[in-house]
Amino acid sequence: MSKKRLQPLVESLSRSAKHFNRGEVECLIGLFDTLLGSSYSRFAAVGFDRGAFCDALHRDFGMTDSALTNRVFCTFDRDNDNCISVVEWVEGLSVFLRGTLEERIKYCFKVYDLNGDGYISREEIFQMLKNSLLKQPSEEDPDEGIKDLVDIALKKMDCDHDGKISFADFEEAVKKENLLLEAFGQCLPDLKSTMAFERRTFPERRKP
Incomplete structure (x- = not known):
């Protein structure tokens, strides 16, 4: 240049x-x-x-x-x-x-909002966890274990209980517990x- x-x-x-x-x-x-x-x-x-x-x-x-x-x-x-x-x-x-934490929260939320609609849905969480977790050959139906993790994640982060994670939900959950910042896979x-x-x-x- x-x-x-x-x-x-x-x-x-x-x-x-x-x-x-x-x-x-x-x-x-x-x-x-x-x-x-x-x-x-x-x-x-x-x-x-x-x-x-x-x-x-x-x-x-x-x-x-x-x-x-x-x-x-x-x-x-x-x-x-x-x-x-x-x-x-x-x-x-x-x-x-x-x-900063604020900047990283916005960044991670944008990465995890796979379809860009402003929410992290149950389906998106399932897809990300399925991609990031190693499958154990002994498991008969690994998808069942992932569905359980999705339920746990929603219980922890869906603050308004509408079945999906908005930016406000994500921000509130991460500020309470910073480890949740990369809950759905490494993006930092x-x-x-x-x-x-x-x-x-x-x-x-x-x-x-």
Whole structure:
């Protein structure tokens, strides 16, 4: 990226991706260009396609559930053009790596709301838990066990008892018990992956 184009972009992203300083924004733009150069994205002129983005989530953060990594892609892709631009990349990572609890609650809810209707339904919870749980070969009907977990999740998180989880339900439940933030599968990086990614990406973090 040319210096003429880089500087205004860094200025703008330093304001909008509020958890990164100017130097970190520059590093993330550099990483974006490097990853784009080595990818086979069909949108390579402007950003990552779904495959390249999900590969990065798997490689850098060990995220293997394809249904959820697809939803992470959709959450980063705010303009729904099936491509992650450099702005969506840096602003998305700001929440993904360093978001406040409020930001992460909004982000996780959006990932888990599979059809985007503003609710996490019984069917969506079942689908996510089915994808994320390992099936035991001895179980005669593993779906029954998952249905029990769905009932437990709804009992815990459906605060207004309408059979589905609204954003207000999700927020209230997570604020009472933070562990419920990723109740339906991993959609945020763990601390070890985050620290490793930041050490690789931000040179100043490597200094003793």
